[in-house]
Amino acid sequence: MKILIIDDDASKRALLINALEQFGVTASNIDQATSALSARKIFSAKTFDLVILDLVLPATDRSGNQSAEIGFGLLQELSDEGVAKRIVGATAHAEALAEYESGFRDMTEQLLLVSPTTSEWKESLRALVMQANSLAER
Numbered sequence: 001m002k003i004l005i006i007d008d009d010a011s012k013r014a015l016l017i018n019a020l021e022q023f024g025v026t027a028s029n030i031d032q033a034t035s036a037l038s039a040r041k042i043f044s045a046k047t048f049d050l051v052i053l054d055l056v057l058p059a060t061d062r063s064g065n066q067s068a069e070i071g072f073g074l075l076q077e078l079s080d081e082g083v084a085k086r087i088v089g090a091t092a093h094a095e096a097l098a099e100y101e102s103g104f105r106d107m108t109e110q111l112l113l114v115s116p117t118t119s120e121w122k123e124s125l126r127a128l129v130m131q132a133n134s135l136a137e138r
């Protein structure tokens with residue numbers, strides 16, 4: 001199973017990778033992007049069984065300006081281009097979630113509020129990985 005994590009927050013990417021490895025996904029099957037631009041470069045060359053997309057992203061790796069508008073635009077591209085069989089939204093930004101939640105929920109399998117202090121998102125992610133894995137094996 002191939003997974004792409006698109007998130008500019010290194011600590012959140014580490015949380016997600018750690019959880020994925022606990023669920024049996026090998027590190028070699030996980031690609032990472034830290035901006036909308038780096039994600040586009042990766043998904044122009046590959047397809048994925050699961051994409052985990054941060055809601056709030058910078059446009060480029062050098063841009064400090066990040067916004068939910070950029071993440072939502074990338075989500076629309078991912079959906080239109082069929083890059084992934086499944087897309088999951090992931091954020092730690094509750095305020096951005098409130099503004100873009102309905103759009104993200106309409107185009108993703110699920111929306112996870114990822115935090116090192118909670119574990120609910122891990123159980124949801126585990127179920128999504130199991131479902132994506134069973135689809136990938138078909």
